[in-house]
Amino acid sequence: MQQEYTIEELLELRESGKYALVDVRSPKEFQEASIPGAINIPVFSNEERSEIGTLYKQESPEAAKQRGLEIFSDKLPRFINDFQKLNKPVAVFCWRGGMRSKTATTVLDLMGVKAGRLKGGIRSYRQYVVKTMESYNLKSDLIVLNGYTGTGKTKLLHQLLDKGYPVIDLEQMAGHRGSIFGQIGLLPNNQKKFDSLLLQDLEKYKDKKHIIIEGESKRIGKVVLPEFFYSKKESGTQFFLHLPIDVRVANIMEDYKPEESPEQFLEAFQFIKRNIHSPIANEIQKLLEGKQFPKAIALLLEYYYDSRYEHAITQSEGETVHIHAESMEDAFQQLRSNLKNIKF
The missing domain is CATH 3.40.250.10 (Rhodanese-like domain)
Structure with a gap:
């Protein structure tokens, strides 16, 4: 048998x-x-x-x-x-x-x-x-790594993971970076796969007092965060990163590699174009068509993404710690310094 x-x-x-x-x-x-x-x-x-x-x-x-x-x-x-x-x-x-x-x-x-x-x-x-997810009791508090687009939050998460911190990478589980351009170069996951991966990590860290995540909206690409997890995220301590615009543009160029998928970037831009003041939107359009990606990204950050993040951070219920850094290395060192007094 x-x-x-x-x-x-x-x-x-x-x-x-x-x-x-x-x-x-x-x-x-x-x-x-x-x-x-x-x-x-x-x-x-x-x-x-x-x-x-x-x-x-x-x-x-x-x-x-x-x-x-x-x-x-x-x-x-x-x-x-x-x-x-x-x-x-x-x-x-x-x-x-x-x-x-x-x-x-x-x-x-x-x-x-x-x-x-x-x-x-x-x-x-x-x-x-x-x-299990319907009745999950998440005892750990969440530390939320937040910041303007391009501040290298995912890279910092993985650096923390390499140092032994309990980290959950929601974007990796979703197969999506969480923006309108977020699925370019990736294969988005469905809800079934996302839930399975999330539950696996929650069980792995169930005895930890704190878990570090990246700040995300309730929907990431095709998937939706469970309510118990989203509520914990909203009340968690927020570490908000500030980096110079040139560092942020460089991070985005390295992560998204727009030169490898120029048509997809131009197509995705159409979904947000109407939300940007027409003269600026038309300039971004021309820059993308001319493959002048760093300039286009800088304008997108200034006239679209930064204002959205400013609104998002005001909605947070938890304590917010601002980290002003000049480089990615500086951001990582300051982040680790702030985490020293937190028990994991």
Whole structure:
């Protein structure tokens, strides 16, 4: 009889590090959302899954199963080899804990690979995430790194993370930088994937008194922050960064690389153009068309983004600490100095 794991048992196996979690769904399904920490060894490719689904609907379940068996048989040696290279027991899962995970665990067992499967598939994991988030008690207070666009908040977050501070990178989880230009060069995540990644980090830091995040609006690209988290963010201590305009422009050029996607930047600008005084908006348009990005960015900061941030900071309920720095290194040193008296 095949070994079945509940979602709680599966997560314990993941945390032990002694088991590999393997998503046997197609690469497209895996990319849309999976269990954090899992790897993808698909039974079927995206195209094969589509072909089998079409057969199921248009002909019969039997025809679909027959075609699935033919496809899987051809790739069986490579499939088993991929699992053997993991060199540890595995826990596999598909969508509902059905045919794909059952087939995978059966053939792996025959080849001497210790394998169990998630009862109910990833659907049971999604139900677990939703239920947990609905009643989540976030005991940690949030320290919010805020500041005008281009102050390198994400870079500073990662520097703090490297120094051992508890940091949650919301933009990385969302696959979006949080602005109208925020998804350029990135692959935005959906709510399912975002919730899974956020819950994983919340559990990792559940015993910390403080967690450091970047100041974000309630919506980041395609995803929305859960209410309990957003409320904590609003009441958290705010560290507001001030940096010279030339440093901010340089940060944006390095992060966004507009010269690699000029058409996308011009297209995104159209969504905010009407909110900028017409003569300035037309000048920005010409600069973007002429690929004079530093000048265009400087005008966007002065006439659009800075005024929006000034409004946002006045809405904060928590204490605000202003950090005036001349460089990124200066900002980091001042930030660490201010964090010394905070217990994590």
